[in-house]
Amino acid sequence: MATEPLERARQEFLAALTEAGCDPARVEAVRVRFAGRRSGLLRELEDALKALPREAKPGYGKALNELKTLVEERLAAAQRAAEDAGIQRQVLDVTLPGRRPVTGALHPVTLVRREIEEIFLRMGYSVADGPEVEDDWHNFGALNMPPDHPARDTQDTFFLKDGLLLRTHTSPVQIRSMETMPLPIRLIIPGRVYRRDSDLRHSPMFHQVEGLVVGEGITFGNLKATLEAFVHVLFDPRLAVRFRPSFFPFTEPSAEVDITCVLCLGAGCGMCSGSGWIEILGAGMVDPRVLSACKLDPERVSGFAFGCGLDRVALLKYRLPDLRLLFSGDERLLRQFEGVAR
Amino acid sequence: MKLSLAWLRDHLEGAPSADELAKRLTACGMNVEVREPAGPDEIWDVDVTTNRPDAMNHRGLAREAVAAACGTLKPLAINITEGATPVGTLARLTVEDAQGCPRYCARVVRGVKVGPSPAWLVERLQRCGVRPINNVVDATNCVLLDVGHPLHAFDLAFLKGQEIRVRRAHAGEPITTLDGVERKLTADDLVIADASRAVAVAGVMGAANSEIAPSTKDVLIESAYFDARSVRLTARRLGLKTEASHRFERGADRAMARTAVDLAAELIVRLAGGEVAAGVLDSNPDLPAPHEIPFSLSRLSAFVGCEIPRELTLRVLTALELAPRIVGDAVTCTVPTHRVDLELAEDLYEEVLRHFGYENVPSVLPSAAMKPGARLGTWPLTERGRDALTAVGAAEAFTYAFVSEEIEAATAGSPLADRGAVVALDNPLSARMAVMRRSLLAGLAEAAGGNLRRGAERVLLGEVGRVFFEKGGKVAEEERLAVAVAGAVGPWDALRQADFLDLKGVVEAVLAELGVSGTAWRHATAPVLAAGEQAEVVRDGCVIAIAGRLADAVSTVFDIPATLWVAEIDLTAAVAAASVPTFEPLPRFPAVTADLTVRHKLTLPYDQLVAAITAAAPEWLEAVSPVVRYRGEGVASDEVKTTVRLTYRHGERSLTQDEVNAAHFALMDRLGRELAVSFS
Structure with missing residues (x-):
């Protein structure tokens, strides 16, 4: 058909105009290309009319006129739109700060606590709590630390009246849970604890999280697998987890658990004192004396327990330099963690 | 070590x-x-x-x-050459308190020449962090580091009556210990004494009155086994921690008492010359029957979670001198006197497992019936509180649960804090952390003040935590939520400072997030807040929150440089009132709105104005909402112009403009008569 070039020109024009958008310079470029007086495409198509055979001329001429009208109208509209946009741009400054609703920020320790809780909730653990003011039995006695036990020295205790004290660890909640809950027990126990100690790495009030699993046939291998899964989800699946024999009065056998340094991935750096390892958890099989203290039969049931400092995990995860910053209530610090998923 | x-x-x-x-x-x-x-x-x-x-x-x-x-x-070699004189003719031993001192061994070496130790011994002691003193004392320290048994050397010439008595101290009995400090003992402390006075605090430290001196010729070597608890109590009471007390507290080796005294006598002769008297003074050479622990090899493997080889088990237990005897699956071990920590089968599992290698145990996740986990106790409550805080834009702070008495007292003047007596710490770290808070404002106001002093233009802090009360000899813990608001309200509004309504809005939003409705705000008189600029939030006759400007007197205590608005919510009481919403049908007919500007006295509270409007309006008045309040030019100083928007909507049909107009004007007439207000 003779009008084929016209149809092609129409499509090219519409495409070019769409692409030019509201940019005045690009709209002008489209105008010159298609409707330019000297060398525009319309001019060329007009010239082509002369060379056509007579019988083709009327059809071609009509289609050419329709194309001209379309080009004029669409160009005019595009020029107007480009002009309006220009004016609008002068009025609206999109770089002005927005009238933003204030967003809240959870404390870094709350963030890591929830992250840890979620990991264990998904594995079927419940989250337990207990009193912060405790008695001697739940904080020490039932945990195989009778009066005058040397291990009490390492847990400098704040005492209140009448033999009460501020709990030095979240372990009394283990005792309270074993005293009252049906087996099997799977618990995660976060909470606030207190020790008479204050320096760069110690705060008299801090936070722990402990885990407790008690039931029939619980093994040391179960403990290892659980802590490996935990560390890999919380930090990084590439981290190695190392169990070293250790001693706690309430577990037997006991272990200190190290992970590959999260900062240098084992190469050695300032955070891990060049060792490539970071000590992060204490763990072990629940001591039979503790099970007996809770009226459970160590011949029938066994269990494992582990614990770590929540504040320390927050320090590691968010690279905070000083534990005491966590208790400063400084909004400049607290609001740095607004964007952390919770 | x-x-x-x-x-x-x-x-x-x-x-x-x-x-x-x-x-x-x-x-x-x-x-x-x-x-x-x-x-x-x-x-x-x-x-x-x-x-x-x-x-x-x-x-x-x-x-x-x-x-x-x-x-x-290697076997422990002891080559001791005794002289002819029996030790019994040189010194006497009486143990009066066999419970505090189950065994006391002593030897006498006569004719020593006290002087410096040879270089090899000085080096070894120094490498182990022990200061060399003289050849006799160094010999006892050398044996301590070698086999772990604490010893003490007395100058026999200074032991009056050439006698050793192990007895409880007399109440108030003085002793000057080797560190030069004079100490007063109690009747609970065990001492080593001669015929007339104490010459050592048993298991802790010797006295200056009988120490080895350059002139010493005859030495009595003490190698005793003291009760761990007795040593621990005395050492703790005296605030004296020594190499000896450290070991005795944790448990010494009763059999080693005898071996160590021989090793020391031999070494003293080697270093300082002299002659060992014949025999040993030994208060009780008999050892109690050794403890036996049976366990089963299959249970050990089941406990660990993998097969522990029988040969390894036997090799480890033998090397640890536990003398394992094995019959089929059953093993019996005899605990040697030096292993004070071994009591139960699990203690032996640990011995085997740590030598088997924790790293060699395969990791297997525990299997158990699938049961969903849940947050228990107060966690659902406090977590909801934290979510409410972030929903209103607060930054969550953690502040110390113990504060100074002054701060505690300053923040305790409120119906929420006045629910019991203050709980004091017996041994606080400092006066700044002496008592437990009864209000979260104690820490939060301080934190807010810190932010303002650092130049913060705005503060929006929140905390969820516990407060503590003493009630009838017991300590009660309650969960609280608090917020602190101060400074500029927001971007592009820097000139407007937060006021009571900003605080109230935050509290209302928190309560809404907690699912609490049906609350009433009324004037309150809590001393912690400024008079006339505070309210309490009441639901079902119970105060669940207080809110207002921190009183100037309290603000001074915290050195807060700006106006601080604070609120505290009793989380337990608030959430007890929470309810789960149920669906209400959406309106089917359009609403007609009309604004109403009322000029009225400042003494007319907004809730009474709304109540009057509601009473005067037809029942199809759906809502009254605030638009603007104006005071200033054209309004008398005791008056205010309040504009509210009335939303009319009938549940069954569309309203006509005419009927709305008629109702609206009738309402204005009635308000004008009843409240003495005007509409211009």
Whole structure:
């Protein structure tokens, strides 16, 4: 058909105009290309009319006129739109700060606590709590630390009246849970604890999280697998987890658990004192004396327990330099963690 | 514990390289933390856990090394040559308190020449962090570091009556210990005494009155076994921690008391000359029947979660001198006197497992019936509170639960804080942390003040935590939520400072997030807040929150440089009132709105105005909402113009403009008459 070039020109024009958008310079470029007086495409198509055979001329001429009208109208509209946009741009400054609703920020320790809780909730653990003011039995006695036990020295205790004290660890909640809950027990126990100690790495009030699993046939291998899964989800699946024999009065056998340094991935750096390892958890099989203290039969049931400092995990995860910053209530610090998923 | 590698090797036959030795000891729980070269020797710092006093010396650690497949233990050689004079003719021993001192051994060496120790001994002591004193004292310290038994050397000439009496001190009995401090003892303290006075605090420290001096000729060597608890109580009461007390508190070796005194006598003769008197003074040579622990090999494997080889079990237990006897699956061990930590089968599982290697246990997740986990106790409540805080834009702060008495008292003047007596710490770290808070405002106001002093233009802080009360001799803990608001309200509104309505809005939003409705706000008189600028929030006749401007007197205590708006919510009481919403049908007919501007006295509260409007309007008045309040030019100083928007909507049909107009004007007429207000 003779009008084929016209149809092609129409499509090219519409495409070019769409692409030019509201940019005045690009709209002008489209105008010159298609409707330019000297060398525009319309001019060329007009010239082509002369060379056509007579019988083709009327059809071609009509289609050419329709194309001209379309080009004029669409160009005019595009020029107007480009002009309006220009004016609008002068009025609206999109770089002005927005009238933003204030967003809240959870404390870094709350963030890591929830992250840890979620990991264990998904594995079927419940989250337990207990009193912060405790008695001697739940904080020490039932945990195989009778009066005058040397291990009490390492847990400098704040005492209140009448033999009460501020709990030095979240372990009394283990005792309270074993005293009252049906087996099997799977618990995660976060909470606030207190020790008479204050320096760069110690705060008299801090936070722990402990885990407790008690039931029939619980093994040391179960403990290892659980802590490996935990560390890999919380930090990084590439981290190695190392169990070293250790001693706690309430577990037997006991272990200190190290992970590959999260900062240098084992190469050695300032955070891990060049060792490539970071000590992060204490763990072990629940001591039979503790099970007996809770009226459970160590011949029938066994269990494992582990614990770590929540504040320390927050320090590691968010690279905070000083534990005491966590208790400063400084909004400049607290609001740095607004964007952390919770 | 610091020790010398060369010394450790002295006890081992066929030990591997230093690297291998350190690696294997660390793997079995004797963590070699630091290795420091010292000439041909190395100084090791080994972290021996507190339950293993038997390993806090070279021979004890060598025994562990043997169990960790690092060679065999050399026998302990004792070559003692005794003179003719029986020790009984030179000194007498009486133990009056056999409970505090189950065994007391002593030997006498006569004719020593006190002087400096030879270089090899000085070096060894120094490598282990012990200060050399003289050859006699150094000999006792050398035996301590070698086999772990604490000894003491007396100058026999200063023991009045040539006598040793082990007895409880007289109440108030004075003693000047070797550190030059005069101490007063109690009747609970065990002492070593001569015929007339105390010459040592048993198991803790000797006295200056009988110490080895350059002039000493005859020495009495004490090698005793004291009760751990007795030593611990005395050492703690005197605030005196020594190498001896550290070991006795954790449990000494009753059999070693005799061996150690022989080793010391032999070494003293070697270093200082003299002659060992014949025989030993020994208050009680009999050892109690050894403790036996049976266990089953199959239970050990089941406990660990993998098969533990029988040969390894036997090898480890034998190396640890536990004398395992095996019949089929059953093993019986005899606990040697140096292992005070072994009591139950699980204690033996640990011995085997740590030498089997924790790293060799396969990791297997526990299997249990699938049961969904849940947040228990107060966690659902406090977590909801934290979510509410972030929903209103607060930054969550953690502040200390203990504060100074002054701050506690300043913030306790409120119906929420006045629910019991203050709980005081018996042994606070400082006066700034002396008592438990009864209000979260104690910490939060301080934190807000800190932010303002640092130049913060705005503060929006929140905290969820516990407060503590003493009620009838018991301590009660309650969960609270608090917020603190101060400064500029927001971007592009920097000139407007937060006021009561900003605080109220925050509290209303928190309560809405907690699912609490049906609350009423009324004036309150809590001393912690400024008079006339505070309210309490009441639901069902119960105060669930207070809110207002922090009183000037309290603000001064915290040195807060700006106006601070604070609120505290009793989380338990608030959430007890929460309800789960149920669906209400959406309106089917359009609403007609009309604004109403009322000029009225300031004394007319907004809730009464709304109540009057509601009473005067037809029942199809759906809502009254605030638009603007105006005071200033054209309005008398005791008046205000309040504009509200009335939304009319009928549940069954569309309203016409005419009927709305008629109702609206009738309402204005009635308001004008009843409230004496005008509409211009």
